[in-house]
Amino acid sequence: MNKTTNATTRLQELSRQIETHCDNVKKEIDKFIDSYILAIEQHRKKLHREVNEARIEKLHRIDQHAIDLQKHLNDIRHLLIFTDELMSEGTEVEILSFIKPILQRLEIHNHRNIPELKISDSLQFLPMEVASEFWNSCPLYGVITTQSVAPEYCVLVEKGKGLHNLRVGKRTDITLELRDRSDTPMQRGGEIVSAEIKHREAGSIKQLPLQIEDNKDGTYRISFTPDIADKYTLYVNVKNQPIKNSPFTFTVRPFRPHYGSFHCCSFCSSGGSKDATCGCGGKMPGGYKGCGHGHAGHPGKRHWSCCGNVLEHSECKKRHSTHYQFTL
Incomplete structure (x- = not known):
């Protein structure tokens, strides 16, 4: 009887632990999702701001271009009014004295280069692009771009x-x-x-x-x-x-292979031969034609005897000819 009661108590306690654990996990889920939703809402506001900034920037450029055009038109209008008054009311001396500056001014306005207004009509929302901001190591999707690839x-x-x-x-x-x-x-x-x-x-x-x-x-x-x-x-x-x-x-x-040996020095690879040479250009004293450890010209590491390249898996830097032997 006592064993049965104890077993029932343990089962009840285990059930309470499971319920408590599940409730805690649900709270963690709600906390995470609520925070993530808040981050997404903030990201949405940021995207809206970027759209508004793009709209303001484009409208500003249009307004500035309109101001430049209006200034150009006003300059021409004032010049034409002055010319008309000069021709109708000015004396011959005044007309002759002003005609050259007027023609020069007209020539300047005629050749003034007013750049064409170039405003990209591209304003796109790319929902699958990952935003530069992350929330709690979680990516936020969606970016605004005004660029259109050409x-x-x-x-x-x-x-x-x-x-x-x-x-x-x-x-x-x-x-x-x-x-x-x-x-x-x-x-x-x-x-x-x-x-x-x-x-x-x-x-x-x-x-x-x-x-x-x-x-x-x-x-x-x-x-x-x-x-x-x-x-x-x-x-x-x-x-x-x-x-x-x-x-x-x-x-x-074609890949140019090495025809020498990848060695530490010509002294070691040749068994101490004085006539052995090396592409690294190093020499040992005592009449040796090749390189040796610690002597002048030695690159300080293993290298190819044919060209001195210190990279084992590399292309030979030195061109060489192929010799053919014939037995007579």
Whole structure:
């Protein structure tokens, strides 16, 4: 009887613990969701402010342009009124004395360059873009942008070697920079970017695999690895339209391997031979033609004997000829 009572009491206590724990979890959920909703509401107000600021800025530019145009018209109107009064009431001497300054002023107004007002009609809400602000490590979605991408202004940015000096089997990374209609770099990603690389092999056109990565800052990384030495053509499109100067043609050359040994020094790799030389240019005293540890010219680390390059997985910097042996 006592065992049964104790078991019942333990079950009741366990039930109360479960209920208490579930209630606490619900409170945590409500606290988190309420705070998150508050953060979203604040984000909505921020987006509304950005829209209003964009509207005010555009209207201000229109008003300023209207003021400039009105000033230009007033200058011309005053000049015409003065000319009309001069011609109708002025003496011959006054007309002759003012005619040249009037003509010069008319010429200035006639050739005055009033720049065309360029205001982007793009004002977009991008609901899937992550905002720069986070709440409690949680992302807030939705940004306002006044930029609209213009494929004809988008360019490939030459960083490093770009499309020059490419080698078979070496990964190549190039950067695409998006620009808007005013030729200003875009500050966001999320656009439709496509690219393809083609070359001719065995009489047919072959397409080389590539990868496109959105850096989320208005730039994209295009990566590929050439598989044969050949002439390639790269096509880059934004919103299914070619970018500036697309397509791009470039040549990939064979990878130049090392023909020497990756050693610590020529003294060690040659077993102490005095005639052994090294591409690093280092020399040891005592008639040695090659390099040794701690001696002048030694790069201080392992390197290739053919060209002195300290990178083991690299291309040889030095051209060399192939010698053929014949047995007579």
